[in-house]
Amino acid sequence: MSRSILLAGLALAFAFSGAHAGDSAPRPLRIALTLQHGLPTTHAMIGGKPVTLVLDAGSYQVVGLKTAVLGRVPVRFTGDQESFADADGHVFTSRIFHAQPLEAGGLLASQFDGNELVGSSGKAGLPQDGLIGFGLLGRYQMVFDEPGGELRLYPSSAPGVFKRECGSEGGALRLERGVMVSEVQTGHGPFRVQWDSGSAQDVLRPSAVAGRIKDADLLRRLTFQRFDVAGQPAGPQTVTLRQFAAPDVDAVLGTGFFSTHVVCLDPSHGRVAFR
The missing domain is CATH 2.40.70.10 (Acid Proteases)
Structure with missing residues (x-):
């Protein structure tokens, strides 16, 4: 199954307030994070149910949830499946599900298609319930501020973000x-x-x-x-x-x-x- 199909149906509802006075960059969407088991983790809501999710810019998925978590979060399985390998070479076959909405700090996805995290290794073996991946995070300019306990997301078209946040154009x-x-x-x-x-x-x-x-x-x-x-x-x-x-x-x-x-x-x- 192609990644474009996985991302089909992803609809984002977000609002950025106006820029700071005298600053060309708008205020970001803020997601509080803490390091848990060495990974940036946030508390989120999916379909009104609380979940803990890794902020994983290295995973192409939109959202991944462990099999046990899918039993308590309101999702609808689409009937599609996908096989993929993680960084350690483990190959998984996971079910695709449709859910709504996702709330993580200031980030809101009104509806999205996600992947089941299966097995007992890789991300499925972590204590967290799942992850938010590059499929969603990659739509933004991302500022990972783990020392400050926050991920800040700016529109991809926002000017001045890199100079303001990281001190250079990159x-x-x-x-x-x-x-x-x-x-x-x-x-x-x-x-x-x-x-x-x-x-x-x-x-x-x-x-x-x-x-x-x-x-x-x-x-x-x-x-x-x-x-x-x-x-x-x-x-x-x-x-x-x-x-x-x-x-x-x-x-x-x-x-x-x-x-x-x-x-x-x-x-x-x-x-x-x-x-």
Whole structure:
């Protein structure tokens, strides 16, 4: 089933108040978050029922809910199914459901199609009830402020957001097979990294440094003194060496990076910045 079908029927009802006096950027939709089990988590309502959801910009889904949660939240199964693999290579077949509405802080989706999170591994194995994914978050300029306990969402057309929130116009970000990718320059050469707020760790494939750093495959962690992400210095940066099956990148920037920076992501215009 194509992603366009999954997103069919997604209707957003939102309102942005006027800009601050003397400021060209409008006020954002605000979603309070806390780190739970290493992941940014918010309290939300679906169909009037409370749920806890991971704010997962690395998952292409609109909303994902665990099988047990679907038994207590008012949803309608569409009869469609989809098979997909997570970052660890686990393959799942999940049912597609239709629900309404979703309320998460200032964010409201009046109706949406979501995925069942099945199995006991991946996101389905987390204590949270499910996730809000890139299918919804990617419609906005996202400002992940985990140190401040908040995700701020601006219209994709809003001017001045990056300068105001992250202090620069940002560097290059590309969408590749539904994930956000940037290039990192290190003292040991370049790497391709995914931006993934739904990853509890910053991880690097051991094969990505094989031949570049002596005995790197024997190490658990590796620290780069130079770590320039999308042209912006961020070093020193420590990553965990761990093999993962997907996506097709060298590394994933997750909670280790997001919890120590304010990260601005604009997939519509291919920009990323942080401070």
